[in-house]
Structures are given as C-alpha cells and as structure tokens.
Amino acid sequence: MYKVGITGGIGSGKTTVCKVFEVLGIPVFYADAVAKEIMVTDKILIEGIKTTFGNLSYFEDGRLNNKHIASIVFNNESELIKLNALVHPAVFRAFDVWEAQVSPEVPYTLKEAALLFESESYKMVDTTILVTAPLQIKLDRVTARDGVATDQVKARMDKQLSDDEKIKMANHFIINDEAHSIIQQVLALHKQFLEIAANSHSKE
Numbered sequence: 001m002y003k004v005g006i007t008g009g010i011g012s013g014k015t016t017v018c019k020v021f022e023v024l025g026i027p028v029f030y031a032d033a034v035a036k037e038i039m040v041t042d043k044i045l046i047e048g049i050k051t052t053f054g055n056l057s058y059f060e061d062g063r064l065n066n067k068h069i070a071s072i073v074f075n076n077e078s079e080l081i082k083l084n085a086l087v088h089p090a091v092f093r094a095f096d097v098w099e100a101q102v103s104p105e106v107p108y109t110l111k112e113a114a115l116l117f118e119s120e121s122y123k124m125v126d127t128t129i130l131v132t133a134p135l136q137i138k139l140d141r142v143t144a145r146d147g148v149a150t151d152q153v154k155a156r157m158d159k160q161l162s163d164d165e166k167i168k169m170a171n172h173f174i175i176n177d178e179a180h181s182i183i184q185q186v187l188a189l190h191k192q193f194l195e196i197a198a199n200s201h202s203k204e
C-alpha cells in the first residue's frame, strides 16, 4: 500500500487538510490522537508515564492530565525527550497494526503526525506533505481553538523543527493561508497519488 505522511507545525491546519482527504475516501491515521488514546489504555505506557512524570499525570478517573505533562515537557527539553521515547515507539506499533487492517481496495493511506520529521516516522512512508501557514495565522488559530496564551503556543513551536527545515525534507506542499484554497490543493495531490498508486498496482 502506498503510504503518504502529512505534517505541519502547530496550527498549520494539517488535521483540517486530512479531513478533506477523508471526504475523498482516503483512510487517515491520526498519530497525535492515537498517542493520546494509547496513553490512557496501554498499561505499560501508563506506568512509564507515572514513574517519569508523577501520579499527577493522570486524574483519578484515568484521564490524562495534559496540562500537567505539557507544563513539564514543553519547559524542559530533556523531559520532552523522555516523553517522546515512551510514547513514539508505541505509536509506531499502532500504525503498523492499523495499516495492516486497511482494505486492499484503498489506493493509498495518510499518516498525520505533528512530528513526522522530528520522530523520523517519515522514513516509514513513501512520500510526505508539509502543510504551511504564516506564523501569525498559526498563533491566531491555536489561541482561538485551545483558549491558550500566545507564549504557550510559541513554547511548543520551539520544540518542533522550523518550516525552513521541514521544507527541505518534504516532497509536497499545501499552503493553508487565507489566499489559497486547500480543497484545490488536496484534489491536485490526490490525483497525483492515484496515478502513482495505479502504476505501482499495474507493476505488481
């Protein structure tokens, strides 16, 4: 199965773009959402997180205390490395399980991950898309969506590769500012991926 990875900085709109691909019938693996899911279901991971970040990492009813963990890891690089080392291998395994159950009729799949390039999961896909937007638009979107302060969003941006670095690594681009239609850009890429998938099928 042809695998496309899609990423973008916080607030770039990668999830929004993925929803358009889903409308076209393309299955999407949302790595960030899966990370959140397994952090409350995988017992070994839960123990690892409690041991590393304290019992406050979970509420009594088992929900993840996002704010507690975020306040530790986005203020301390070495703590973030520890969290990533606990969570990312489990997400990679979940992706393999998910990919194996996708219908063979599907032309290609999408893997949406905030840290596609940082976590090296781009090496596990065939091609990559980078979603970009100007800094101020990203800040406005995230502060409006999450009700958080600009400084908190900037702290998270500082923990991700810059767009300049990601542009060098990505194969395809979607500009998600106020001047470009994401629908037209998604349709153009979808057409390209369908052609690649059809050619690879005919060679099998």
Ligand SMILES: CC(C)(COP(=O)(O)OP(=O)(O)OC[C@H]1O[C@@H](n2cnc3c(N)ncnc32)[C@H](O)[C@@H]1O)[C@@H](O)C(=O)NCCC(=O)NCCS
Pocket (backbone or CB within 6 Å): 009, 010, 011, 031, 032, 035, 036, 039, 065, 066, 067, 069, 070, 073, 080, 083, 084, 087, 088, 091, 113, 114, 115, 156, 159, 160
């Ligand atoms: C620290 C946590 C609890 C904070 O939760 P919160 O609800 O505030 O954020 P959420 O998960 O919705 O992420 C929002 C955005 O933050 C950024 N972000 C999340 N995790 C990371 C990270 N490890 N490094 C850099 N940026 C990150 C991304 O842009 C992401 O899209 C959560 O982000 C988390 O568990 N992160 C570790 C898992 C991970 O790396 N996920 C991302 C890729 S799999």
Ligand SMILES: Nc1ncnc2c1ncn2[C@@H]1O[C@H](COP(=O)(O)OP(=O)(O)OP(=O)(O)O)[C@@H](O)[C@H]1O
Pocket (backbone or CB within 6 Å): 008, 009, 010, 011, 012, 013, 014, 015, 016, 017, 032, 114, 141, 142, 145, 176, 177, 182
């Ligand atoms: N083209 C657009 N026009 C208007 N609003 C948009 C557009 N693209 C995204 N948004 C809004 O901006 C916010 C951020 O978008 P989205 O959640 O898709 O970004 P993301 O890159 O997945 O963010 P994160 O890294 O935080 O998960 C959302 O509230 C979304 O509805």
